[in-house]
Each structure stands twice: as C-alpha cells, then as structure tokens.
Amino acid sequence: MTDDDDIPLQTEDEIQQRIREGGARQRPPADGADGAGRPARRLPLVAVAVVLLLGAVEVGATLVQHLAVPAASDWRAAAARLATTRRPDEPVLFAPIWVEPIGRSHVRDLDMELLLLSDVDRYRRVFEVSTRGSRHPWLAGEKPARTWDFGGVRLSLFERTRPAEVLFDFTRKIREAQVSRIGAQVTRCPWDGKRRFRCDPARGWNSVGPHVAEVGHRPYRCIFAHPVEGHVMRISFPAAAIGASLVGYTGIDDFENRKRADADVLLKVLVGPRQVGAIRHQNGWPWHRFALDTKEMAGQTHPVSFEISADRAFARTFCFAAESRR
Amino acid sequence: MRTPTLKDLALALLLLVASAGALGLAQRSLGVMRDEATYFQAAETYWGWFAELKESYRRGELDRGLSEPVIARYFRVNSEHPVLFKLLMAVSWRYLASHDLQRGARFHPVQLRPPLPSADLLDEISAFRVPGWVLTGLCVALIYLFGVRIEGRLAGLAAALLYITIPRVFFHGQLAAFDSAVTTMWLMTVYAYLRSLEHARWGVYAGVFFGLALATKHNAWFIPALLLLHYLMVVWPDLSFRPLRLPRIPLVFISMAILGPLVFVGHWPWLWHSTLAHLKGYFGFHMHHSYYNIEYLGVNWGMPPLPISYPFGMTLFTVPTILLLLGLAGIWVYARTPLLTWLSRFLAVRPPPEDSPFRYPARRSWKRPGKGLDPKVGTLFFINALFPLALIALPSTPIFGGTKHWLPAYPFLALLAGVALSRLLRSARARSRGRRVLLGALLLAAAALPGAVSTALTHPFELTQYNALAGGPAGGADLGLNRQFWGYAVRPILPWIDETFDRGANVYFHDTNYDSYGAYIRNGELRPDIRYAGMERPAIEASSYAMVYYELHFNKYDYWIWDSYGTATPIKVVDLDGVPVLSVYKRPEAR
Numbered sequence: 001m002t003d004d005d006d007i008p009l010q011t012e013d014e015i016q017q018r019i020r021e022g023g024a025r026q027r028p029p030a031d032g033a034d035g036a037g038r039p040a041r042r043l044p045l046v047a048v049a050v051v052l053l054l055g056a057v058e059v060g061a062t063l064v065q066h067l068a069v070p071a072a073s074d075w076r077a078a079a080a081r082l083a084t085t086r087r088p089d090e091p092v093l094f095a096p097i098w099v100e101p102i103g104r105s106h107v108r109d110l111d112m113e114l115l116l117l118s119d120v121d122r123y124r125r126v127f128e129v130s131t132r133g134s135r136h137p138w139l140a141g142e143k144p145a146r147t148w149d150f151g152g153v154r155l156s157l158f159e160r161t162r163p164a165e166v167l168f169d170f171t172r173k174i175r176e177a178q179v180s181r182i183g184a185q186v187t188r189c190p191w192d193g194k195r196r197f198r199c200d201p202a203r204g205w206n207s208v209g210p211h212v213a214e215v216g217h218r219p220y221r222c223i224f225a226h227p228v229e230g231h232v233m234r235i236s237f238p239a240a241a242i243g244a245s246l247v248g249y250t251g252i253d254d255f256e257n258r259k260r261a262d263a264d265v266l267l268k269v270l271v272g273p274r275q276v277g278a279i280r281h282q283n284g285w286p287w288h289r290f291a292l293d294t295k296e297m298a299g300q301t302h303p304v305s306f307e308i309s310a311d312r313a314f315a316r317t318f319c320f321a322a323e324s325r326r
Numbered sequence: 327m328r329t330p331t332l333k334d335l336a337l338a339l340l341l342l343v344a345s346a347g348a349l350g351l352a353q354r355s356l357g358v359m360r361d362e363a364t365y366f367q368a369a370e371t372y373w374g375w376f377a378e379l380k381e382s383y384r385r386g387e388l389d390r391g392l393s394e395p396v397i398a399r400y401f402r403v404n405s406e407h408p409v410l411f412k413l414l415m416a417v418s419w420r421y422l423a424s425h426d427l428q429r430g431a432r433f434h435p436v437q438l439r440p441p442l443p444s445a446d447l448l449d450e451i452s453a454f455r456v457p458g459w460v461l462t463g464l465c466v467a468l469i470y471l472f473g474v475r476i477e478g479r480l481a482g483l484a485a486a487l488l489y490i491t492i493p494r495v496f497f498h499g500q501l502a503a504f505d506s507a508v509t510t511m512w513l514m515t516v517y518a519y520l521r522s523l524e525h526a527r528w529g530v531y532a533g534v535f536f537g538l539a540l541a542t543k544h545n546a547w548f549i550p551a552l553l554l555l556h557y558l559m560v561v562w563p564d565l566s567f568r569p570l571r572l573p574r575i576p577l578v579f580i581s582m583a584i585l586g587p588l589v590f591v592g593h594w595p596w597l598w599h600s601t602l603a604h605l606k607g608y609f610g611f612h613m614h615h616s617y618y619n620i621e622y623l624g625v626n627w628g629m630p631p632l633p634i635s636y637p638f639g640m641t642l643f644t645v646p647t648i649l650l651l652l653g654l655a656g657i658w659v660y661a662r663t664p665l666l667t668w669l670s671r672f673l674a675v676r677p678p679p680e681d682s683p684f685r686y687p688a689r690r691s692w693k694r695p696g697k698g699l700d701p702k703v704g705t706l707f708f709i710n711a712l713f714p715l716a717l718i719a720l721p722s723t724p725i726f727g728g729t730k731h732w733l734p735a736y737p738f739l740a741l742l743a744g745v746a747l748s749r750l751l752r753s754a755r756a757r758s759r760g761r762r763v764l765l766g767a768l769l770l771a772a773a774a775l776p777g778a779v780s781t782a783l784t785h786p787f788e789l790t791q792y793n794a795l796a797g798g799p800a801g802g803a804d805l806g807l808n809r810q811f812w813g814y815a816v817r818p819i820l821p822w823i824d825e826t827f828d829r830g831a832n833v834y835f836h837d838t839n840y841d842s843y844g845a846y847i848r849n850g851e852l853r854p855d856i857r858y859a860g861m862e863r864p865a866i867e868a869s870s871y872a873m874v875y876y877e878l879h880f881n882k883y884d885y886w887i888w889d890s891y892g893t894a895t896p897i898k899v900v901d902l903d904g905v906p907v908l909s910v911y912k913r914p915e916a917r
Contacts, residue, residue: 044753048765051750054648055772058794059779065798066783069904098803101876101884101906105899115894131904132800152904212889214882217626255619255879259628 070131070152075106077150078129082107085127085157091120092127095134097218103129116212116221118249118287118321121164128156167241168324170248170304171210174223176237179208183231196224199233205317208235213319215251216286222319224253227265227310240304240324242271246292248322250281258283263312267320270305271297281318294324327701330474334482338467345490345499346463353455353500356786357814362502363841366454367435368404369415369502374436375400375595376416394599401596403435405604406611408594410541411507414457421445423453430854433844449849455502462499465510466490469737472517473744476703480751480766484773485744488649489737491777494729497788504543505730511539512549512734515582516710519553520703522578523560523696533581537589544612545714545734550582552713556706560699564686576695619879620727624806626878631721638715640729643796643807645736646777649743653711656742659749660704704742711738728789728811747773787815787902799903809876813837815900815908816873820851822898823910827856827871834859834869836883866890872911887911 082092091114094103104110107129120126120138128136128144131152144156170177179189179197189199189208196209211224225233250267252258262283269277269292277292304324310316330338358366375397382391390396401409424446427434448456466486473482489495498506518532539546561573591597597604619628622636633639642650666677688698714732717723751766776794784791784799789810792802803809816823816838827833833856835843846852859869866872866886874884888894896909 044750044755047750048754048769051648051652051747052768052772054651055775058646058648058776061794062776062779062783062798065794065800066903069800096804098876098905101896101899101909102901102904104894105896105909108895110894112888112892112894115888132804134804212885214885217878217881219881219885219888254882255626255628 068152070150072106074151074153075102078148078153078155079106079108081148081150081155082127082129083109085155087125089114090125090127091117091123092129093120093136093138095128095130095136095139096132097136099131099134113221116219118220118222119289121247121325122166124160124163126158126160128158130154130156164247165243165326166323167243167326168237168304170237170240170306170322170324171221171223173237174208174210174235177208178236178238180234180236181206181228181231182234183228199228208233211253211319213251213253213317214255215253215319217255218287220249220251220287220319220321222249222251222253222321223306224317224319225306225308227308227313227316227318229310229313231309233308234305235308236303236305238303239301242294242297242300242302242304243324243326244293244295244298245325246271246276246294246304246322247325248290248292248320249287250279250290250318250320251285251287252281252283253317253319257315257317261312261315263310263314263316265308265310265316265318267318268307268309269322270307272302298326327475328478330471334471334474334479337479337483338470341470341486342460342463342467344463345466346459348490349459349462349496349500350452350456352496352785353452353459355818356497356500357817357838358451358842358845359501359503359812359814360837360839360842361812362454363839363845364404365412365415365502366419366451366845367841368409369412369419369454370438371400371403371435372409372412373416373420374438377436377438392595392598397595397599400436401594405596406608407504407543408541408590408608409596410538410593411457411461411502411504411543413593415454415502418456419450419453422447422456423450424448425450426848426850429850430844430848433841433848451845451849455500458499458501458503458506461507461510462490462495465506465513465737468510468513468517469740469744472513472737473741473748476741477745477748480770481741481744481748483744484747484770485737485740487770487774488646488652488743488777489740491774491781492645492649492736492740493777493781493784493788493791494644495733495736496781496785497791498730498733503730505733508539508543508546509734509737511535511542512546512710513737515539515546515549516553516706516738519578520701520706522576522694523557523699523701524694526577526693529577529581529693530585532578533583533585534589536582536586537593540586540590541593544608545717545731548713548717550579550586552709553582554579556702556709557695559705560696560702561690563684564688564690564699566687573690573695574692577693578695615724615726617725618727618811619877620725620811621806621808621878627725628879630723630725632718632723632725634719634721637718637729637732640807641715641732641735643792643802643805644729645739646780646793647795648773648776649740652743652746652773653739655746655750656744657704657708659746660708660742704745707738707742711735711742727808743773784902786818787907789814790902790905790907799905803905806878809878809905810907811837811877813839813842813875815875817846817851819898819900819908819910820846823856824851824853827853830855830857831871832857832859832869834865834872834887836873837875837877837880838873863890870913870915872913874909874911876906876908884909 092107092110094100128139139158142158145159146157148155181187181199187199189197192198196207198207200206205226206228208225211222213220213222227233265281267279268275276294279290281288308318379391382388422445425442425444427440469489470482470486473485515532515535518528518535521528522532536549617628619626663678666675669675670677684700690697714735718731747769751769780791790799792799796802796805840858843858847854859865863886867890872887891911891913893914897912898910899906900908
C-alpha cells in the first residue's frame with residue numbers, strides 16, 4: 001500500500017457537507033507531487049497572458065490593415081506615370097479586380113473597349129496597376145519587365161515577345177455581317193441604323209448586335225444573339241481573313257437570366273460550307289474560351305458564319321466574341 | 327445563482343443609457359437601409375390609423391375605426407411583419423421628431439392634420455430609430471444582469487461589452503429594423519424561462535416576453551422548441567420510467583402557448599379580422615421567401631442551397647476572433663466535466679471529480695419545474711448560440727444573406743465568453759483586490775477592444791467590415807465575401823451631391839430605394855429638386871447621374887452605366903479602407 005492509497009473514507013453526509021462548503025474547490029492538489037503542481041498553478045497566468053496577447057494582436061492587426069490602404073496621392077502618382085509611359089491603345093489591368101473602380105477614377109483616359117476585353121493576347125505591352133501585392137489572373141505566372149512603386153500602389157509593365165496577331169475581329173466588325181433567322185422560312189434581319197439587326201420588331205430580344213455583357217460578373221464586348229426556339233440565328237461575314245485559329249468566347253449575359261433558366265446554347269462556326277467547330281455553352285459556365293483550328297485555310301479569305309440555337313430559348317441572352325488569329 | 331444588487335441594477339442602467347446613447351450618436355452618418363425606409367412608411371401609416379381611431383371615437387363611431395376596411399387600409403402596408411417595433415417607431419417619430427410637413431410632403435404616406443406637437447428633439451430619421459437603440463441598450467443591460475446572475479460581475483460586464491462591440495451588432499443596433507430588437511426579446515424570453523425553472527411568476531413573464539418576441543419578428547417562433555429541448559435535458563436525470571412518471575407540462579410552456587399567441591394577435595390589428603387568411607399570408611410569405619443574392623467565397627449565391635458553412639464562415643470572419651475563442655473557452659468551461667466523463671468510457675482520460683450539489687429526485691413541480699435540478703446553463707447558452715446559425719445553414723432555408731439573421735445567437739456567445747473570462751480571472755488568483763481589479767480591467771480591455779476598434783474604423787460602413795483574421799475589409803474583398811446590402815452607403819456623400827449635382831438632376835440611385843430617397847429629402851439632407859430616375863436600365867438611360875453599389879451581382883449595373891454613358895470613369899468612389907463601396911457617374915453630355 002502506498003501513501004496515495006491511504007485516503008480516509010467519508011460518509012455521504014460528510015461528502016454533502018464538503019460540497020456545501022465549496023469542498024470541490026478546496027480539493028487537495030492533483031497527484032500530490034509538488035513538482036507537477038507548479039506548472040498547473042502557472043497555467044491560469046499563462047492563459048491570462050495569452051488572452052492579453054491575443055487582444056493586443058487583434059487590435060494591432062486591425063490598425064495595421066486600416067493604415068495599409070494606399071493613399072489617393074499614390075494612385076495619382078501611378079496614374080501620372082502611366083500617362084507618360086503608356087500608349088492610348090495599350091490595356092491597363094487592375095489587381096485585385098475589386099479595386100478597379102478606384103483605379104478607373106484615377107486612370108481617366110482609358111478607352112472603354114480596353115475595359116471590355118476577353119483577354120490581352122493581342123497586346124505587346126500590358127500595364128497592371130495593383131495593390132496588396134496582387135496579380136491580375138490574365139498575367140498569372142508572367143514577370144513584369146518593369147515596375148514602379150508609388151506607396152501602396154505598384155505599376156507594372158509586361159512585355160510579350162509574341163503577341164497574337166488578329167486578322168479579323170468579328171466582334172468589332174459586326175455591322176458588316178448579314179443576319180438571318182432560319183426556320184421553315186428564312187427571315188433576313190435588317191440593321192436598324194443604331195445598334196441592332198432586328199429580326200422581329202415586336203420582340204426586341206430577337207436581335208443581333210454589339211453588346212456589353214455581364215458574364216461571371218465581369219464585362220465583355222461581344223455580339224448579342226438571343227436564340228429562337230425552332231430556329232437558327234445565322235450571322236454571316238461574307239469575307240473574313242482566316243488564320244491558323246479562330247479564337248472566341250461564349251457566355252449568357254446577366255446573372256438574372258442565368259438564374260431564370262438553365263438551357264444550353266449551341267454555337268456552330270462555319271468557314272465557307274464547312275463546320276470547323278461547335279460549342280454547347282452551359283448555363284453555369286463563366287466567359288468560356290474556345291479555339292478552333294483553321295490552319296488548313298490559313299492565308300485565305302472565306303465567308304464565316306456563326307449559327308446559334310437552343311432547345312429552350314427563354315432567357316438565353318447569349319453573347320459571343322470571336323476573332324481570326326494568324 | 328447570484329442575485330444582482332442595487333449596484334448591479336445601476337450599472338445595468340448605465341450600460342443601457344451608454345449603449346443607446348452611443349448608437350444614437352453614431353447613426354447620424356448611417357444611411358437609410360431599404361428595409362428601414364419601408365418601415366418608416368409603415369410606421370407613419372399605422373400612426374394614421376390611431377389618428378383615425380381617435381377621430382372615430384370623437385364622433386362616437388369607434389366601431390368604424392375598428393372595422394375591417396379601415397384597419398386594412400392602414401395595416402395592409404408591410405403586413406408580412408408584425409407591428410410592435412413599427413408601432414414603437416411611430417410613437418417615437420410622432421413625439422420626438424421635429425415635423426416639417428411641407429418639406430417633402432409627397433413622401434408622407436398619410437396626410438396627418440397639423441399641428442403635430444412634439445418634443446422636437448430629433449430629426450425624422452433619428453426619431454424613427456430610437457426604439458432600435460433603446461432595445462439594443464436593453465439587450466446590453468440584460469446580458470450584464472444575466473452574467474451577474476449566473477457567474478458574477480466580471481462575466482456580466484465582459485459579456486455586455488463583448489456583445490455591443492461586435493461591429494455588426496453595433497451596426498444593426500443603430501437601425502429602425504427588427505433584428506437587434508428581436509435579439510433582445512429572444513434573450514428576455516430565455517432569461518425569464520431560466521428564472522421560471524425555480525420561480526412561478528417568471529413562467530408568466532416568459533409567456534409575455536415570448537409574445538413580444540413574436541410581435542417583433544418571425545424567427546421567435548423557434549424559441550419554445552429550443553427551450554423545450556433544454557428542459558428535457560434538465561429534467562432527464564429526474565425522470566422515472568419504472569413506474570412511468572412523466573413530468574407535468576411546466577407553467578412556463580403553458581404560458582408561452584397561451585400568452586405568446588394572445589400577445590401576437592392582440593398587438594396586431596391586421597389579425598383582428600380575417601385572422602386565418604392573414605395568418606396564412608404571414609406564414610406563407612416567410613416559408614416561401616424569395617432568394618436574395620449573397621456573395622460568399624467569390625461566388626454569387628442566388629439559388630439554394632447556400633453552403634452549409636456560410637453562417638459559420640461569416641461569423642468567423644466578422645465577429646472579433648478573441649470573442650470567438652473566449653466563447654469556445656466558455657463552452658469548454660461548461661462541457662468539460664460531462665464531456666470528459668463520457669470520453670473516459672472509451673479513452674484513458676480522467677474526468678474531473680463530480681461535485682454536483684444536485685440530488686434526485688428533486689422537489690420540482692409544474693410551477694417550478696426546475697426546482698432542485700441542475701439548470702444546465704451552459705447547455706442553454708450553447709443551444710441558443712448554435713441554433714440561429716444552424717437554421718441558416720440548413721439547405722432548405724431560403725437564401726437570406728446577412729449576419730443579421732443569426733444575431734440572436736450573439737448574446738449567448740458573449741455570455742459564454744464572459745463566463746470564460748471570469749473563470750480565468752478567478753483561477754489567476756490575484757493576491758490583492760487592487761491587482762484583481764487591474765487584471766480584470768486588462769482582461770476586459772483585451773477582450774472588448776478588438777471589436778470596438780474595428781467598429782470605430784468601419785463606421786458607417788459596418789456591412790463592409792471584416793475582422794483582422796479575414797484581413798479587414800480588404801481581406802474580406804480578397805476572400806470574395808459580401809460587400810454590403812440595403813443600398814445605404816450614399817448618406818455620407820449627400821452634402822457633396824447637394825453641392826455639385828446640376829439643378830433638377832435626374833439621378834439613378836441604384837439600390838437606394840425611393841422611400842430612402844424620400845427620407846433624405848424629408849430630413850433636409852438632399853435637395854428636393856434632385857429627381858429619382860427609377861429602376862433598372864430605363865432609369866439609367868433617362869438619368870444624368872448614376873450610382874452603383876458594389877455587390878458582386880450588382881456589377882452588371884456598372885456595365886450598363888458605362889454602356890449608356892459612354893464612359894467608365896466615375897466622378898466619385900466611396901470606399902472603406904480602399905474597398906469600393908459606391909461609385910457615382912456623370913453623363914458626359916450633362917457636363
């Protein structure tokens with residue numbers, strides 16, 4: 001028998017009495033040994049210190065985060081540098097993307113087309129204005145050729161050795177197209193002189209034309225082409241220069257329409273009579289890139305047609321962009 | 327349990343006054359929420375009924391004032407919500423606001439006959455909001471008293487301060503909206519229920535408080551189920567199955583079953599006629615609620631189900647981290663003994679010695695259903711802290727969005743944290759009273775300052791606030807968390823608008839609704855010649871100035887404005903810590 005085993009027995013009444021007197025709090029030290037009890041006694045003080053430290057760290061972090069915001073003068077300095085370094089047709093990207101409104105308010109001479117790009121493949125020089133050490137997703141993995149720091153704002157210049165050469169920008173040349181709605185009979189859709197090829201004056205949505213679409217909550221310049229059930233919307237360009245590839249993007253404009261319906265939209269691409277590709281755009285997709293191989297016809301000029309259809313056309317505010325690349 | 331002393335009551339009163347005062351002072355720069363503006367209109371309309379009732383009485387035609395057509399004319403407005411809070415708003419507006427019925431006359435929903443004698447103390451927006459500050463202050467005071475009763479003064483004080491310094495709590499406490507108010511009512515009901523376990527009269531109070539909670543907001547309907555669950559856990563050790571002796575239904579539940587609906591129906595004239603049809607409409611509205619759009623982790627959630635993690639993630643990123651950790655410590659304080667005892671069956675862990683003073687069978691009765699039983703306070707707090715979040719996490723719950731929908735959880739989280747802090751101080755065993763007070767003060771400061779600092783730095787845009795763990799507002803934006811809602815961020819720039827916008831400017835106000843615009847004009851904060859262009863794309867096309875509030879699903883309005891105005895350069899961007907909240911554009915032709 002050890003000393004530890006030598007515990008005096010207590011009656012139920014004695015236990016009750018001890019509890020009434022707060023006996024539980026006057027329990028003998030745990031496991032007897034003094035050496036083991038000392039750290040246990042220190043534990044509350046350590047816990048107090050941890051709480052004080054945590055509070056201080058959280059306050060400190062909050063203040064640091066608040067003070068780390070770039071000043072307006074930083075933005076102005078970056079915009080001034082950009083104005084002297086950049087040519088008007090060179091794009092400016094903002095990172096993180098959510099900071100863009102502040103960026104746009106300072107970088108005032110931006111052509112709106114440059115804010116509606118689907119990618120920056122065609123540009124030899126691309127500028128990025130960033131805060132918080134962010135990088136625009138389109139420039140991920142690339143190293144800037146030059147950077148300028150203005151307080152919390154960094155201006156970076158990216159130079160590309162082999163930018164894509166665009167031979168024919170279908171989106172920009174939409175007014176040169178011929179549009180028709182093909183069903184049991186073919187209906188030609190005339191240009192209304194303002195913004196649209198109108199197929200049915202009574203149904204404003206049944207039209208084709210240049211458009212600014214919101215897809216994945218981002219803006220894109222594209223060709224609006226709402227499908228019509230039981231019909232095919234055909235957009236034809238009589239003579240387009242063909243390169244090695246035909247690159248484009250598809251999307252459903254406006255998140256409300258993506259909520260209202262979920263049907264796919266089919267886009268067929270034809271060069272002359274030959275179908276070179278088809279994209280079945282699904283409702284949940286973001287701005288979806290496609291690249292079609294046209295090497296066989298590279299260097300030639302052909303009619304190019306885009307045919308849009310959907311089994312269920314309700315709320316299918318389809319929009320696409322396309323360009324022929326060398 | 328400790329009985330609060332006179333000193334505690336005085337301190338509770340001080341907390342009430344200080345909290346309500348701070349909220350009242352702070353809200354002056356806080357914009358009018360879409361919902362608030364609707365409630366302003368409803369409150370004023372309801373007051374119109376009282377005016378008509380008084381007139382009917384004067385003419386000896388009281389029956390007419392109480393008839394269905396007359397009641398319906400006034401109470402059809404915003405009939406999806408009960409009216410207690412809106413009636414309080416109506417009273418404070420009527421008797422505290424300075425009334426200028428000529429200014430913005432077209433925005434008054436009913437034509438009240440002047441003069442309207444009033445204490446003339448506040449502008450109209452502030453006057454409508456008074457009940458919100460007072461009820462939030464009451465919640466702070468009640469948390470303190472609750473903490474004192476279950477643990478001690480430090481626990482109460484810590485819990486009260488931790489609660490009011492949660493930035494989102496402070497934000498909602500300023501408003502003429504139901505969320506903070508129903509949180510108070512919820513806490514009052516739970517407090518009364520806990521007291522009712524040993525005191526019969528509190529069972530009656532609990533019924534009344536539950537009725538007031540129902541009269542404030544519909545989420546109160548869940549309270550009895552939670553309390554019943556708790557009571558079953560309390561009474562479980564005292565139940566006998568051989569022979570089967572089920573407990574009689576406790577008074578507190580009978581009281582809630584009778585008085586709750588009585589108060590609910592009694593306070594709401596809309597339910598006095600066509601009661602079933604109107605109840606059906608009320609429940610139907612909330613059960614088939616439309617889905618809001620809410621950004622969470624970079625995705626706009628507009629269709630159910632929301633990720634289950636949503637309320638927990640938002641709590642993690644908006645509530646001060648120290649409060650969350652102390653809350654977890656509080657759960658550990660209460661759960662340690664039963665949890666370790668249970669685990670000791672399977673693992674080599676040693677449970678703390680059982681020192682429960684409770685012995686069974688207890689001398690309970692239907693009037694004092696918890697007499698002699700362990701009230702399991704920790705369990706009560708845990709259930710009430712968890713349920714509001716769990717409800718929003720359910721895949722079947724409509725997408726609501728804001729953290730306000732689980733605000734009733736926060737007093738209990740704060741109480742758990744307060745208990746943890748109190749136990750910590752006690753275990754630190756400061757040698758002298760002076761050292762104890764100093765250490766207590768330091769602990770209080772460490773616990774409450776993170777929230778207070780965050781609130782101060784993010785006001786008046788607390789819906790864009792995210793805690794230090796998330797990286798602050800910018801970190802929240804990086805994480806793709808909701809930026810704001812309710813279209814309220816315009817108020818701080820109204821003086822600039824008044825100064826710079828052209829005379830008669832037609833303005834697309836985006837998410838600021840027509841009633842909020844009207845409230846600003848009535849309050850003399852917006853030039854009356856500035857026009858409200860309307861909604862959606864036609865309004866943008868017709869406008870000469872346009873605004874866009876930054877929420878992920880609102881980005882399309884930005885692009886519509888670019889397309890219509892031919893420019894993507896805003897003339898002003900309102901931001902919080904570099905995070906854009908609102909942009910204003912001017913149509914170039916209007917220059």
